[in-house]
Amino acid sequence: MAGSIFEFFGYRADDMSDVARHAADSETCPISGTTCQKTFNDGVVSGVCAVKPMTSGPVICCPIRLYAEDYRILSDIAGRVFGPELKLVAGRESVEYSTRHQEGCVAVFGKGWGGELRLPQKSIKGGYFVDWVLARLNSGGELQEFVAV
Numbered sequence: 001m002a003g004s005i006f007e008f009f010g011y012r013a014d015d016m017s018d019v020a021r022h023a024a025d026s027e028t029c030p031i032s033g034t035t036c037q038k039t040f041n042d043g044v045v046s047g048v049c050a051v052k053p054m055t056s057g058p059v060i061c062c063p064i065r066l067y068a069e070d071y072r073i074l075s076d077i078a079g080r081v082f083g084p085e086l087k088l089v090a091g092r093e094s095v096e097y098s099t100r101h102q103e104g105c106v107a108v109f110g111k112g113w114g115g116e117l118r119l120p121q122k123s124i125k126g127g128y129f130v131d132w133v134l135a136r137l138n139s140g141g142e143l144q145e146f147v148a149v
Helices: 018-026 063-082 091-101
Strands: 002-010 048-053 089-090 107-111 117-119 128-130 133-137 143-148
Touching: 048 063, 063 089, 063 107, 063 133, 063 143, 089 091, 091 107, 091 133
Parallel strands: 089 107
Antiparallel strands: 002 048, 107 133, 117 128, 133 143
8 A cells, every 4th residue: 555644643744833842852642641652663753644655645543543532433433333322331341331230332352452463373473453343232232233433
């Protein structure tokens, strides 16, 4: 896939303002306020938040972006997929929540919400993860449907 870096340390790649330069120089993530957690295999900080493929609009490539505004994008996705009335609950607490309150909820699996879920491997080498999984549970804590983000 050919493309280019669209956003670097929270700012457009072509932004040469003092604040954008400071973010890049200090390797600071604008969402977490800490050092960027995305690194290459050699440990060098990546800083890439979004890329721009040649054939589409910008694409977020950093899951930390999903933390902005108290995980608003996860709430927005859950609302569109499952309906706006369901509460987001950390994955490991979701079954207990839905059965105790006798109401459905959205179980959230991802960093800070219950860990990433490993996808089954095709071979012995390697492994794949999905940054976020949103799963709709019914009032009895049973899985109804899910979406990977």
